[in-house]
Amino acid sequence: MEYKKLSTMLPADGILNVPGGFWFIDDLPAEASYELRLDAHVRCKFILHLGLQGHRIRRRVIFSICGENAKLDAHVLIQGAKNQCIEWVGIQRHLIGNAESNLFIKSTAENAVEISIISKIILDANATKSCAYFQNKNLILSNRAHVTARPELEIFANDVHCSHGAAIGGIDPMEEFYLRSRGISQRAVKALLQRAFAEEILCQMPNDMPCNQAR
Amino acid sequence: MxxxxxxxxxxxxxxxxxxxxxxxxxxxxxxxxxxxxxxxxxxxxxxxxxxxxxxxxxxxxxxxxxxxxxxxxxxxxxxxxxxxxxxxxxxxxxxxxxxxxxxxxxxxxxxxxxxxxxxxxxxxxxxxxxxxxxxxxxxxxxxxxxxxxxxxxxxxxxxxxxxxxxxxxxxxxxxxxxxxxxxxxxxxxxxxxxxxxxxxxxxxxxxxxxxxxxxxxxxxxxxxxxxxxxxxxxxxxxxxxxxxxxxxxxxxxxxxxxxxxxxxxxxxxxxxxxxxxxxxxxxxxxxxxxxxxxxxxxxxxYPCVVLAGTHARGEMVSISVAHHGQYQDTGAKMIHRASHTSSHVMAKSISIQAGVAAYRGITRAAKSAKNCKNYTRCDALMIHPESVSKTHPTLDVQGALSQVQHEATVSRVSDEQIRYLRQRGLGESQAMGLLVNGFLNELLREFPMEYGVELKRLIEMEMEQR
Incomplete structure (x- = not known):
């Protein structure tokens, strides 16, 4: 699929009225804050990846739904290694109704990684007949890792569909046992399950991206 | 009558x-x-x-x-x-x-x-x-x-x-x-x-x-x-x-x-x-x-349970009804400090007119605690266009040995549901009372019978007052 890189188009003030299409966001500075606005009838899909480089990484992204019939689909993969400290702040704001947004975040935390995921869905009083969903799954791979998730909702309109969910956990002992009983080493099992967890988003990423070249 | x-x-x-x-x-x-x-x-x-x-x-x-x-x-x-x-x-x-x-x-x-x-x-x-x-x-x-x-x-x-x-x-x-x-x-x-x-x-x-x-x-x-x-x-x-x-x-x-x-x-x-x-x-x-x-x-x-001993269990069942001008900021805190502990939170809120119902909670699993499990669910029902619902949960997990989950949904009483009940001869407020009680029924059963019946009646009256 054809994709566009956001970093080449982002203005200095960080506010961009996004034309429709498939966007990939990867090579931004360690600390970046931007607002992506979707006008009426714009349909966008974003793939974001965090954690390849840098010690302290911070992203603040506001997805503003400014027009009717807009549709946002954003998938975020956070892969923390060593002693990285990663913070994600994402806001899905619906200013107008009859639109849909869907944000899906997966993260893996190894070693002494600290990941903080703060997310908020805001549906303004005008945003009737909106659909907004948020889902967050976090996999902790080390006893020294620390993950905090704060999925928030602020709903000011009553005719809406809205839900969110967040889960934090380690590797399923049954899955681990199954693979170990087939002769796979502990280290390989961990890598395999980590890979399987991330695959859902990784497989949507362009093949020439650094995060995907390791596949 | x-x-x-x-x-x-x-x-x-x-x-x-x-x-x-x-x-x-x-x-x-x-x-x-x-x-x-x-x-x-x-x-x-x-x-x-x-x-x-x-x-x-x-x-x-x-x-x-x-x-x-x-x-x-x-x-x-x-x-x-x-x-x-x-x-x-x-x-x-x-x-x-x-x-x-x-x-x-x-x-x-x-x-x-x-x-x-x-x-x-x-x-x-x-x-x-x-x-x-x-x-x-x-x-x-x-x-x-x-x-x-x-x-x-x-x-x-x-x-x-x-x-x-x-x-x-x-x-x-x-x-x-x-x-x-x-x-x-x-x-x-x-x-x-x-x-x-x-x-x-x-x-x-x-x-x-x-x-x-x-x-x-x-x-x-x-x-x-x-x-x-x-x-x-x-x-x-x-x-x-x-x-x-x-x-x-x-x-x-x-x-x-x-x-x-x-x-x-x-x-x-x-x-x-x-x-x-x-x-x-x-x-x-x-x-x-x-x-x-x-x-x-x-x-x-925000009632809290500190799970300080192994195999301890904490549970929270919360119902809140926010009327016009009321702010119900309720929730639960589950602090897992020992291994093999579990907790469960069920919260349901109803916002009527310009009432604000909010869930605020925290689930924390300490590094030293192994095999801790938590499940939190909050559902919100909004009755009027000016009703407000908020959710502010925090999940904080250290270490790879605990499972913590949170889910929340927001819904409204649909016109179809009201129409269906009205066709069967119920007045609008009775229909609304029935639907609201249906939304809460799962949690009302947790109260002792005398209280459950009283609460149902109270909520019906509140809906008729709206």
Missing amino acids: SENSSMEEEFATSGNFSYAMDYAHDAGRGLREETVRYISKVKGEPRWLLNFRLRALKIFEAAPIPPWIPVDLTPLQFDQIRYYLAKDQEPKRRWEDVPDEIKATFDRLGVPENERKFLAGVEAQFDSEMAYANLRQSLTERGVIFVNSTEGLLQHESVFRPHFGKVVPAADNKFSALNGAVFSGGSFIYIPKGTKLDQPLQAYFRINAEQFGQFERTLIIVDEDAEVTYLEGCTAPRFESSALHAAVVELVVMPRAKVQYITVQNWSSNVYNLVTKRGIARESAEIRWIDCNIGSRLTMK
Whole structure:
């Protein structure tokens, strides 16, 4: 699929009225804050990846739904290694109704990684007949890792569909046992399950991206 | 039809009754060191308790109002509040001895009937002090202690002092410090080892005076293998000015013991209800908070379970109904400090007209705790276009050995549902009442039957009032 890189188009003030299409966001500075606005009838899909480089990484992204019939689909993969400290702040704001947004975040935390995921869905009083969903799954791979998730909702309109969910956990002992009983080493099992967890988003990423070249 | 109109009439006047009272002890308005000394002197407290109060007062004065409080607290006017009002120091043991005007209030709330019907013991607090307290003779003989806070600290010091202020210290937050400084009333309960109470203990809290602050302090100690259910109900008349209710509840649950703490809060719409509730569960112990918040201007209540022993379990069932002008900020805290602990939170909220219902909670799994499990679910129902619903959960997990999950949904009563029921001959408000009860039914079943039926009826009436 054809994709566009956001970093080449982002203005200095960080506010961009996004034309429709498939966007990939990867090579931004360690600390970046931007607002992506979707006008009426714009349909966008974003793939974001965090954690390849840098010690302290911070992203603040506001997805503003400014027009009717807009549709946002954003998938975020956070892969923390060593002693990285990663913070994600994402806001899905619906200013107008009859639109849909869907944000899906997966993260893996190894070693002494600290990941903080703060997310908020805001549906303004005008945003009737909106659909907004948020889902967050976090996999902790080390006893020294620390993950905090704060999925928030602020709903000011009553005719809406809205839900969110967040889960934090380690590797399923049954899955681990199954693979170990087939002769796979502990280290390989961990890598395999980590890979399987991330695959859902990784497989949507362009093949020439650094995060995907390791596949 | 006539039944409906009599129900409406009863509802319209249900919170309005208040009685002129002559108080024997009045600490006056505003909070100063003399106020605290006066309360302590009237209650005949030992030196260590006065020092505890004075220390708490200093913490209260130094602590700022938390910036995240969602509602402006200026109508409260801390310097205008009356912090201690009491008619008697000793609660009456026989219902006949309770003064007529107080008896009339609690008669209307159904205290004597409930006690006869299904309670093992009852306490009724009128403003600052318990007006009536009674425990079945058979339970006294088995070593159960069910007294008010002053009596507990003076007569059973060796039992209560080691736990007093340890679960919720005065420095926990500004309002627990305020409670520490001026607390009066509340229940002290001790259930000895292996004692299982078949019938619940109950307390009724009643604010009668205008611009009054009620600061009861409840401490429940449940020894090994014991079980108890505690019910509390709260009401207040409607006044022009605001009242404050800042209670502290501490539960100490020893290994393999079980506590069920049920609250039905129906304060009038001028009461600010800022309560700190926390329980510590030791090995294989169980704490269940069942909470229903219908009244008050602002409720901020996040019952907490500290799972400090292995295989301990915490549970929270929360129902909140936010009417026009009300802010119900409720939730739960589950702190997993030991391995193999589990917790479960079920919260349902309803926003009516411009009411705001919010869930605020935290689930924390410590690094040292292995195989901890938590599941939290909150559902919100919004009835009107101007209704507001908010969710502010925090999941905080250290280490790879715990599983924590949170889910939330927001929905509305659809036109199709209303139309379907109206076609079957129900009026619009009846249809709405039925749908709202259907939404809550799963959680209402968790309440004792008498309370569940009463709550259903109350919610139906609320929907008819809308």
